[in-house]
Amino acid sequence: MDCQSPIKGDTVDMAPLIHMPEPLCLIENTNGPLLVNPEALKILSAIRQPVVVVAIVGLYRTGKSYLMNKLAGKNKGFSVGSTVQSHTKGIWMWCVPHPKKPNHTLVLLDTEGLGDVEKKFFPVKKCFIFDLPTHQKKLAQLETLHNDDLDPKFVQQVAEFCSYIFSHSKTKTLSGGIKASGSHLENLVQTYVNAINSGDLPCMESEVLTLAQIKNSVAVQKAIAHYDQEMGQKLQLPAETLQELLYLHRASEKKAIEVFMKNSFKDEDQGYQKKLEMQLAAKQNDFHKRNLEASQNRCSALLEDIFHPLEENVKQGVYSKPGGHRLFIQQRDELKAKYNQEPRKGIQAEEALQKYLESKESMSVTILQTDLALTAMEKEIEGITEEFIKAEAQRLMESLMQHQQMMESRKIFHQEQVRLMETNRVYQEALQQRVMECQLQVLIKKRLKSSRRNCKLRTENFMMNSRIFQGMTHQMIHASYSKELKH
Numbered sequence: 254m255d256c257q258s259p260i261k262g263d264t265v266d267m268a269p270l271i272h273m274p275e276p277l278c279l280i281e282n283t284n285g286p287l288l289v290n291p292e293a294l295k296i297l298s299a300i301r302q303p304v305v306v307v308a309i310v311g312l313y314r315t316g317k318s319y320l321m322n323k324l325a326g327k328n329k330g331f332s333v334g335s336t337v338q339s340h341t342k343g344i345w346m347w348c349v350p351h352p353k354k355p356n357h358t359l360v361l362l363d364t365e366g367l368g369d370v371e372k373k374f375f376p377v378k379k380c381f382i383f384d385l386p387t388h389q390k391k392l393a394q395l396e397t398l399h400n401d402d403l404d405p406k407f408v409q410q411v412a413e414f415c416s417y418i419f420s421h422s423k424t425k426t427l428s429g430g431i432k433a434s435g436s437h438l439e440n441l442v443q444t445y446v447n448a449i450n451s452g453d454l455p456c457m458e459s460e461v462l463t464l465a466q467i468k469n470s471v472a473v474q475k476a477i478a479h480y481d482q483e484m485g486q487k488l489q490l491p492a493e494t495l496q497e498l499l500y501l502h503r504a505s506e507k508k509a510i511e512v513f514m515k516n517s518f519k520d521e522d523q524g525y526q527k528k529l530e531m532q533l534a535a536k537q538n539d540f541h542k543r544n545l546e547a548s549q550n551r552c553s554a555l556l557e558d559i560f561h562p563l564e565e566n567v568k569q570g571v572y573s574k575p576g577g578h579r580l581f582i583q584q585r586d587e588l589k590a591k592y593n594q595e596p597r598k599g600i601q602a603e604e605a606l607q608k609y610l611e612s613k614e615s616m617s618v619t620i621l622q623t624d625l626a627l628t629a630m631e632k633e634i635e636g637i638t639e640e641f642i643k644a645e646a647q648r649l650m651e652s653l654m655q656h657q658q659m660m661e662s663r664k665i666f667h668q669e670q671v672r673l674m675e676t677n678r679v680y681q682e683a684l685q686q687r688v689m690e691c692q693l694q695v696l697i698k699k700r701l702k703s704s705r706r707n708c709k710l711r712t713e714n715f716m717m718n719s720r721i722f723q724g725m726t727h728q729m730i731h732a733s734y735s736k737e738l739k740h
């Protein structure tokens with residue numbers, strides 16, 4: 254068969270992504286709602302190539318599954334004949350590489366069998382007449398027979414049928430000329446099944462719109478996720494400047510829009526792109542708020558940490574002294590410089606510092622008032638001390654003068670004493686002199702008495718002289734005695 258030859262080259266044409274050795278149930282037709290098989294959806298979503306969808310409908314046991322296996326280039330696959338009874342009812346799917354269109358995937362959909370459907374769905378028809386495939390007796394084992402065992406006419410008719418299908422079945426295209434891939438089909442399947450289950454009749458136009466909505470919503474989500482990831486990786490909060498934040502936002506926004514463009518689908522009037530831009534703007538706003546908060550938190554923590562020693566000093570009264578305010582200001586300015594040197598404080602750096610300083614202004618004023626009061630008191634004490642010292646000095650001077658006077662008096666007294674002692678010495682000498690004179694007088698008297706007999710004249714003369722001497726001595730003693738009494 255012509256249609257089989259390209260499929261035999263599976264290993265050449267088969268895209269590595271698709272591997273379906275046999276069909277899978279896509280939609281299960283239970284007594285309740287239709288169920289979509291997630292395994293089949295997963296296979297559809299992995300198909301990135303454009304798809305050609307071939308579905309078959311018709312009455313039971315009319316050879317539909319047999320023909321679909323032929324389109325797949327296989328003898329076995331979709332259940333043929335009696336085996337159908339045991340199989341899940343619904344729509345079965347088999348994805349194979351398209352035998353004629355390179356890089357396309359052929360999606361074969363086999364239905365379990367419907368009633369009179371022909372009039373309803375197919376406005377254009379192309380009819381093929383098949384001869385009896387083989388001898389009546391062999392028909393039951395039809396799927397096990399090779400072409401050699403079949404009627405060549407039948408083999409030929411099947412080949413023509415397959416060839417026609419391959420060449421005439423168009424790539425699945427959605428309204429607006431969009432070529433559908435497996436993932437579009439996946440969305441369509443879900444949309445159709447949801448619509449049918451909820452009682453709505455699926456409408457192709459609305460399906461495309463729904464598909465666009467799904468696709469574009471996903472594209473927006475992907476774009477936002479990309480933006481978040483970019484910002485999360487590159488933005489360190491708080492940003493040093495507003496420009497840094499804006500620059501990062503714009504770069505991430507640009508990349509996010511690129512991601513959206515890549516994933517969007519029929520974004521009429523750029524409605525979804527605008528939505529995305531609005532969301533990004535909101536995110537930017539949010540980042541501004543977070544940046545502000547982060548900056549405030551960092552600055553508060555820094556201020557608390559850096560100014561802690563100053564506040565501790567205030568508590569301990571280090572500045573409660575004359576000149577304390579100047580010391581306080583000096584240390585405060587040193588800590589301000591330390592704060593200003595800290596990196597990455599963000600946009601609140603200056604404002605947070607000013608607010609902090611303002612909040613401590615009353616503290617500064619109190620320190621200043623205390624300082625002034627203590628300084629004034631100290632000056633007063635100094636004034637008092639000065640007067641005291643003056644008075645003390647005066648007192649000392651006076652007592653010194655008194656001392657000097659006393660010393661002077663003492664000196665005079667001492668001199669007087671020396672003089673007295675001298676006078677006394679003279680007196681003592683004079684006294685001794687007198688005693689000696691008296692002794693001499695007694696001696697002379699004794700001698701005179703002994704010589705009296707010898708010389709009367711001489712004695713009378715001597716006596717006369719002696720009386721004169723006596724008178725003189727008396728005057729001397731009298732004078733000396735009067736002097737002593739005077740002192």
Ligand SMILES: Nc1nc2c(ncn2[C@@H]2O[C@H](COP(=O)(O)OP(=O)(O)O)[C@@H](O)[C@H]2O)c(=O)[nH]1
Nearest residue numbers: 313314315316317318319332333334383392395
């Ligand atoms: N007479 C005849 N029998 C066929 C033909 N194709 C398939 N069959 C046989 O018809 C039975 C039903 O075929 P099947 O493909 O399962 O029909 P389906 O129920 O429409 O899917 C099977 O036993 C097949 O062997 C055909 O072209 N002519």
Ligand SMILES: [Mg+2]
Nearest residue numbers: 317318332337
């Ligand atoms: Mg069948």
